[in-house]
Structures are given as structure tokens and as C-alpha cells.
Amino acid sequence: MKxxxxxxxxxxxxGKDVLKNIPRELSRLGKRCLWVFGKASIHKTGLYDxxxxxxxxxxxxxxxxGGIKSNPLLSGVKKGIEIARKNQVEFxxxxxxxxxxxxxxxxxxxxxxxxxxxxxxxxxxYPKKTLPIATVLTIxxxxxxLNNISVIVHDEKKIKFSLRAHNLFPRVSFLQPELTFxxxxxxxxxxxxxxxxxxxxxxxxxxxxxxxITTDFMISLMKxxxxxxxxxxxxxxxxxxxxxxxxCSSLALCGLTKTGIGAYxxxxxxxxxxxxxxxxxxxxxxxxxxxxxxxxxxxxxxxxAEFFEKVFDLDVKxxxxxxxxxxxxxxxxxLRFTKNFKDLGIPKQDLDKLAENAFYILKVWKAEKDISLExxxxxxxxxxxx
Amino acid sequence: MKxxxxxxxxxxxxGKDVLKNIPRELSRLGKRCLWVFGKASIHKTGLYDxxxxxxxxxxxxxxxxGGIKSNPLLSGVKKGIEIARKNQVEFxxxxxxxxxxxxxxxxxxxxxxxxxxxxxxxxxxYPKKTLPIATVLTIxxxxxxLNNISVIVHDEKKIKFSLRAHNLFPRVSFLQPELTFxxxxxxxxxxxxxxxxxxxxxxxxxxxxxxxITTDFMISLMKxxxxxxxxxxxxxxxxxxxxxxxxCSSLALCGLTKTGIGAYxxxxxxxxxxxxxxxxxxxxxxxxxxxxxxxxxxxxxxxxAEFFEKVFDLDVKxxxxxxxxxxxxxxxxxLRFTKNFKDLGIPKQDLDKLAENAFYILKVWKAEKDISLExxxxxxxxxxxx
Numbered sequence: 001m002k003x004x005x006x007x008x009x010x011x012x013x014x015g016k017d018v019l020k021n022i023p024r025e026l027s028r029l030g031k032r033c034l035w036v037f038g039k040a041s042i043h044k045t046g047l048y049d050x051x052x053x054x055x056x057x058x059x060x061x062x063x064x065x066g067g068i069k070s071n072p073l074l075s076g077v078k079k080g081i082e083i084a085r086k087n088q089v090e091f092x093x094x095x096x097x098x099x100x101x102x103x104x105x106x107x108x109x110x111x112x113x114x115x116x117x118x119x120x121x122x123x124x125x126y127p128k129k130t131l132p133i134a135t136v137l138t139i140x141x142x143x144x145x146l147n148n149i150s151v152i153v154h155d156e157k158k159i160k161f162s163l164r165a166h167n168l169f170p171r172v173s174f175l176q177p178e179l180t181f182x183x184x185x186x187x188x189x190x191x192x193x194x195x196x197x198x199x200x201x202x203x204x205x206x207x208x209x210x211x212x213i214t215t216d217f218m219i220s221l222m223k224x225x226x227x228x229x230x231x232x233x234x235x236x237x238x239x240x241x242x243x244x245x246x247x248c249s250s251l252a253l254c255g256l257t258k259t260g261i262g263a264y265x266x267x268x269x270x271x272x273x274x275x276x277x278x279x280x281x282x283x284x285x286x287x288x289x290x291x292x293x294x295x296x297x298x299x300x301x302x303x304x305a306e307f308f309e310k311v312f313d314l315d316v317k318x319x320x321x322x323x324x325x326x327x328x329x330x331x332x333x334x335l336r337f338t339k340n341f342k343d344l345g346i347p348k349q350d351l352d353k354l355a356e357n358a359f360y361i362l363k364v365w366k367a368e369k370d371i372s373l374e375x376x377x378x379x380x381x382x383x384x385x386x
Numbered sequence: 387m388k389x390x391x392x393x394x395x396x397x398x399x400x401g402k403d404v405l406k407n408i409p410r411e412l413s414r415l416g417k418r419c420l421w422v423f424g425k426a427s428i429h430k431t432g433l434y435d436x437x438x439x440x441x442x443x444x445x446x447x448x449x450x451x452g453g454i455k456s457n458p459l460l461s462g463v464k465k466g467i468e469i470a471r472k473n474q475v476e477f478x479x480x481x482x483x484x485x486x487x488x489x490x491x492x493x494x495x496x497x498x499x500x501x502x503x504x505x506x507x508x509x510x511x512y513p514k515k516t517l518p519i520a521t522v523l524t525i526x527x528x529x530x531x532l533n534n535i536s537v538i539v540h541d542e543k544k545i546k547f548s549l550r551a552h553n554l555f556p557r558v559s560f561l562q563p564e565l566t567f568x569x570x571x572x573x574x575x576x577x578x579x580x581x582x583x584x585x586x587x588x589x590x591x592x593x594x595x596x597x598x599i600t601t602d603f604m605i606s607l608m609k610x611x612x613x614x615x616x617x618x619x620x621x622x623x624x625x626x627x628x629x630x631x632x633x634c635s636s637l638a639l640c641g642l643t644k645t646g647i648g649a650y651x652x653x654x655x656x657x658x659x660x661x662x663x664x665x666x667x668x669x670x671x672x673x674x675x676x677x678x679x680x681x682x683x684x685x686x687x688x689x690x691a692e693f694f695e696k697v698f699d700l701d702v703k704x705x706x707x708x709x710x711x712x713x714x715x716x717x718x719x720x721l722r723f724t725k726n727f728k729d730l731g732i733p734k735q736d737l738d739k740l741a742e743n744a745f746y747i748l749k750v751w752k753a754e755k756d757i758s759l760e761x762x763x764x765x766x767x768x769x770x771x772x
Contacts, residue, residue, distance in 0.1 A: 001401075001563075001625075001626055001629035001630060001633070002401070003400060003401025003402060003404065004398075004400050004401060005397070005398065005399055005400070006397070006398040006400065007397045007398070008394055008395075009394075009395040011391070011392070011393045012390075012391065012392040012393070013391055014389060014390050014391070014392065014645070014646070015387075015388070015389025015390060016389060018389065177387075210626060211610075212610070212626070212629075212630045212633070213606060213607060213610045213630060213633055213634050213637065214633075216606035216609070216610060217603060217606055219606075220599060220602035220603055220605075220606055221599060223602070224597075224598070224599045224602060239387075240387055240596060240598070243387040243598075243646065244387060244598045244599060244646075247387070247598075247599055247600075247645060247646060248599050251599065259400070259633060260400070260629065260630075260633060
């Protein structure tokens with residue numbers, strides 16, 4: 001096994017009506033907060049009123065930053081930092097999905113920093129001090145509620161970069177599966193695929209390949225996400241399915257899958273960030289299209305065969321790798337994924353430029369050795385009509 | 387899924403030569419520490435000198451509490467509290483296995499408490515404030531390095547009680563698998579069985595029985611521990627086996643196996659604490675004998691069938707539960723476990739009294755509904771010559 005560091009200081013409150021603990025838990029973080037949330041749904045579902053009354057009950061004052069959209073923008077982060085500073089908040093409450101939580105993390109990191117918060121995302125600076133963060137999760141997928149990663153889109157550059165820092169773990173995350181009942185089948189599926197991809201990418205790129213508990217844990221996560229997602233898109237208010245999906249997606253990128261197997265590598269994520277950064281498509285959907293394309297390009301990869309053997313229980317030697325790819329495609333079809341970039345409306349003439357942008361991100365992530373620019377272009381063309 | 391809280395704030399440094407980080411990590415905890423360790427082995431292996439020079443390098447002063455034995459005594463804890471207070475230490479460094487770490491936790495809890503530290507173990511008081519703890523693990527098994535549990539034996543009463551508190555997680559744990567190379571096949575096996583038992587007991591008593599990630603995670607842990615232990619007792623210096631065993635045993639009782647499946651229940655552990663508290667036998671060995679006895683008494687338990695199906699890949703309907711129990715016994719034989727209490731030298735006339743003591747612990751643990759006193763007696767007699 002490879003050496004590793006494991007640190008996961010977020011307190012998780014998971015289950016029915018865990019929101020009732022908001023007053024107790026948030027009072028520990030301070031008396032004044034910045035409350036970050038998304039678009040209309042928080043009002044439609046009644047969550048805004050619920051959280052508002054709990055904050056009032058706790059005697060916590062707040063200022064609001066609403067309207068954060070998926071593929072969250074740097075401009076929103078900067079606005080948040082300004083509001084937070086003006087009101088001298090003591091902590092940040094994020095109520096939403098990955099985009100809202102990632103925005104909260106970016107504000108947390110930028111609050112005490114004199115320079116441009118984007119410096120952190122370009123690895124030009126590191127956040128020495130951060131504001132505490134609490135999260136209330138409303139969609140499962142990114143795992144941001146249980147890790148120290150933030151992904152933000154630069155408004156002008158249209159690029160999506162990520163930041164990871166030891167002091168960006170939420171202090172407390174409220175995981176109440178019922179809050180995801182109103183997420184439609186499309187975003188339920190995109191979230192599931194994002195979580196799956198967090199494990200799949202590590203599984204296929206891991207340096208330590210002997211059997212160990214971490215490998216088995218990854219296999220279990222992928223199996224659970226695949227099976228649960230298929231049932232869930234047809235049964236959106238099933239508590240146990242929502243709960244299993246929520247906990248799987250939180251665990252998928254919390255650091256456990258990294259223990260003992262070498263460096264985290266997220267090749268397909270890096271490429272996808274280029275696509276969703278530029279065209280504002282759902283991240284999970286972009287990942288699905290790219291992953292299928294990657295499989296078709298990497299049929300000889302022994303890790304891919306191992307994946308089909310262990311996760312799909314397929315005898316690859318006997319039935320062939322194509323059979324595995326077909327089963328994987330069947331899963332995507334059951335999630336009603338769009339088939340390719342063309343159907344998503346991405347212009348074909350942009351592909352070369354997209355490949356170059358993606359290659360730049362790979363360099364920032366120090367993953368440029370895993371694919372050549374030519375292979376990258378070929379992958380994007382494969383995904384265009386594939 | 388059931389509601390749960392998950393909190394695991396220990397920082398883990400795992401791998402080859404992680405001890406080199408002792409100066410950096412311990413300096414964060416303070417300038418003066420109580421260093422707790424076990425008997426002769428720390429000197430024989432050179433670990434004492436290694437840690438000593440690292441403490442000196444960090445400019446950390448220390449006072450020592452050595453000689454802690456397995457089934458650690460309350461008297462050692464009290465001595466530690468006295469030394470710690472007299473020297474006004476700022477944190478505790480535990481270098482050893484579960485007994486040493488559990489002693490450190492007890493001292494940590496007792497340091498700021500005016501009453502008798504045993505009050506915590508009898509649930510008459512709760513530790514409000516504790517000293518920070520760092521651990522260097524030298525034997526895998528108890529999982530104490532990654533949880534907030536401490537188990538201590540009362541010298542006069544000869545009973546073993548446990549304490550769990552939110553502020554007793556080690557701040558940092560150094561897991562260097564090579565430090566366990568010198569552990570003999572016997573204690574390697576006892577440690578492995580202890581770790582296995584932490585998962586098995588939860589698996590058979592869990593309230594939520596549908597498939598979910600937690601169940602799969604438990605199955606993976608048990609499979610890994612069984613397979614790895616069989617190889618390990620014949621290959622004691624195999625790094626990958628030692629590493630997998632160490633990480634499995636840390637994960638086995640870190641709280642992850644509890645997520646979503648209901649209350650933790652440790653019936654066999656509660657009973658075994660009575661035995662090893664009274665006769666100072668190895669905890670893991672006592673667990674092995676009792677678990678086999680419990681299986682023979684609970685052949686109709688559907689969870690036991692599920693265990694054999696999922697962990698031993700046995701078709702129980704076709705081959706019968708006895709076949710599973712036989713395979714389980716084969717595993718214990720491969721670990722060279724003593725067969726029964728008689729061979730361990732436990733007097734037969736003590737069994738009734740032991741059963742009564744065990745029943746008392748079950749009441750303290752609020753688990754007395756899971757077995758009657760008569761069943762408990764029958765179990766101990768079963769294990770006497772079984």
C-alpha cells in the first residue's frame with residue numbers, strides 16, 4: 001500500500017429532520033453569518049422559511065447571497081466576499097448543492113485574503129485562514145459537503161478551476177435525504193454520475209493495484225451508485241434510495257477512496273470542467289458522455305477490464321470488453337443521458353480549442369502525462385457524435 | 387436507512403517512516419507531554435530511542451509512564467493522572483497498542499476531573515474537558531487509534547468497562563505498518579480477530595437490514611480481515627499485508643460501520659470483557675471462543691446465514707449453516723486459537739459467577755434484552771469444552 005494522509009473533520013448529521021439541530025450546531029460557529037443559497041427552489045420547497053426560523057430561534061443574524069447557479073461564477077464569490085466583509089460575519093451557511101457549497105468555500109478562503117481569490121484556483125496562493133462553513137445539502141452528487149474542494153468558473157475566461165485546502169472542510173453538514181425528494185430525474189442522474197465518476201476515475205488510475213480494503217470500498221461505492229441510481233430515477237421519493245445515494249456521494253470524494261492507493265487523478269473531470277465551464281452544461285452529463293468516449297478509446301486498458309469484472313460482475317475474457325461498454329451505455333440510457341456533444345449543441349468547430357483548454361487544466365493538475373493533446377482531440381471528436 | 391451522526395476528527399498519517407512527522411505534528415499540541423507506553427518491546431525494537439530523539443528534535447519535554455500491560459488497569463491510569471498533573475503536561479503521547487492508547491484516553495479524561503476517573507466508566511459522569519492525545523500504533527486490532535473509546539480494568543473489582551466521549555479522539559495517529567513487524571503470530575491473530583469482531587457484531591445486530599453502502603463496507607472489511615490474517619500469520623514481515631490489516635482494523639471501529647444501520651451493539655464484546663477482566667487472557671482470543679460458541683447457539687439467526695453467504699460466499703440454503711460454522715472454525719484453527727475456556731485454564735466453577743458479571747455489564751451497556759441470563763450461562767458452558 002502507498003503512504004497516505006487521511007483527515008476528515010466534518011461533523012455529519014444525517015437523517016430525518018436533522019435540521020432541528022441547526023440552532024445548537026450553528027451557535028457554536030458564531031452569532032452572525034453569510035447565508036448562501038441557489039435559485040428559486042429554496043423558496044418553492046419551503047426550505048428558506050424553515051432555515052430562517054431556525055436561525056431566528058438560535059438568535060443568529062444573517063446576510064444573504066442568493067441566486068448561485070450551477071457551474072458557479074467567480075463574480076458570485078467576489079460579491080459574497082464583499083457582503084461578508086461589510087457585515088463582519090463569523091461563519092458561512094451554505095444551503096444547496098455543490099455549487100452553493102463550493103461558492104461558500106471560495107468566500108471562506110477569500111475573506112481573509114488581500115489579493116484576488118482566483119489566485120487560489122490558479123495555485124498562485126494558498127488560503128492561510130478561512131471562515132467556518134456549515135452546509136445543508138439539497139442535491140447529492142459533488143460530495144462537497146464532506147470534503148475540502150471548491151470548483152469555480154471564471155466569468156470572462158470561461159474556465160473552471162478547483163481549489164483544495166486543509167481548512168476548507170465544512171465544520172458541520174446537515175444531510176437530510178428528504179430535502180432531495182424534489183430533485184428531478186435528470187439532476188438526480190447527473191448527481192449520481194458525478195459521484196460515480198469520483199470513484200471510477202480513482203479506480204482506473206490508482207497506482208497501488210493489489211487488493212486491499214480501499215479497492216473493495218471503491219467497488220462497493222460504484223455498485224451502490226449504479227444500482228441505486230437506476231431505481232431512484234423511477235422512484236424519486238423513496239427515502240432509502242435517496243439516503244443511500246446521498247451517503248454514497250458524500251463518501252465518494254471524502255478522501256477514503258484515496259487511502260493507500262496513490263495519488264488522486266481526475267483526468268475526465270479535468271476535461272469536463274473545460275466543457276461545462278464554457279457551455280454551462282450539467283457537469284454530471286458531460287462526465288457521462290466523456291467517460292463512455294474514454295472507454296471506447298481505452299479498450300485495452302487492464303483497469304477497465306477489472307472495472308467491468310468487479311463492478312458489473314462480467315467475465316471480460318469470455319464475453320469481451322465491448323460487452324462491458326454496452327452494459328455501461330445501458331446504464332447511461334436508463335438515466336436518460338444525452339448521447340453526445342452534438343445533441344448538447346456544442347459547436348464542432350470549438351473542439352480543437354476545447355482540447356487545448358483542457359490540456360492546460362491537465363497541466364495545472366499535473367496530469368498532462370496521462371493523455372496527449374492528440375488523444376484529447378480524438379476523445380472530444382469521439383464524443384461529438386459517438 | 388437509520389439516522390446517524392458521523393464525526394472522525396483524527397488526522398491519520400499512514401505509511402513508511404511517517405514518524406518523521408512527529409516534530410511537526412506534536413509541536414502543534416504543546417511543549418510538554420506525558421509519554422505513555424507498554425512493557426519491554428518499545429526498548430527492544432528501538433522505537434523508544436527513535437521517538438525520544440524526535441521529541442528532543444521538536445524541543446518537547448516529556449515525563450514517562452511505561453509498563454502499561456494488555457487489559458490495562460485503573461491503577462495505571464491514576465498514576466498517569468498524578469504524573470501528568472504534577473508536571474502540568476499539555477498533551478499525551480501514546481506509543482503502543484489499544485491498551486496504551488486506552489490508558490492515555492483515560493488519563494486525558496481524568497486530568498481535569500476532580501472525582502474518581504472510574505466514574506466515567508460507570509456512566510456516573512462525563513468528561514467535559516480532555517487533554518489532546520497523539521498515538522503511535524504498534525499493534526493492529528482495537529482500532530483505538532481512530533476512535534473515541536477507552537476500555538479499562540478495575541484492579542479490585544476485576545471488571546472491564548468502557549468509556550466513549552466526543553472529545554477523546556486522538557488528534558493525530560501515526561500508523562506505520564512496519565512497527566507491527568515484530569508482533570508474533572499469536573497477537574497478530576488476536577488483533578485481527580478483535581477487528582473482525584468489531585464489524586461482525588454490528589453486522590449481526592444491525593437494525594437496518596436492507597442493502598446499502600454501509601453493509602457492503604462491513605462485508606469488505608470482514609473479508610479483508612479474514613483473508614489477510616490467514617496470510618499474515620505465515621508471513622509476518624509482509625508490508626502490504628501488515629498495512630491492509632492495520633488500515634482495516636482502524637476503519638473497523640471508527641464509526642463508519644454504524645452509519646445508517648442503527649445502534650452499535652457489542653454483545654460478545656460485553657461478555658468477553660468479563661472474561662479478560664477477570665483472567666487477563668488476550669481479548670481477541672476470548673472473542674474467538676465466544677463468537678464460535680455464539681454461532682453454535684444461534685444457528686437459526688437469519689443474520690448468521692447472511693454473514694456466511696456474503697462473507698464466506700457460501701450457499702447456506704444448499705450447504706447448511708453447519709458448513710459455515712465449520713469454515714469459520716477452520717479460520718480460527720488457521721490462526722491457532724485455543725479451542726475453549728478449559729484449555730485457557732478458566733475454572734469451571736467460576737462460570738455461573740462470570741455469567742452474572744457479564745449480565746451486569748450488558749445492563750450498563752443497555753444490551754440486556756439481547757440475551758437472557760440463562761442463555762448467557764449456556765453460552766459460557768458451551769465455550770468451556772466446546
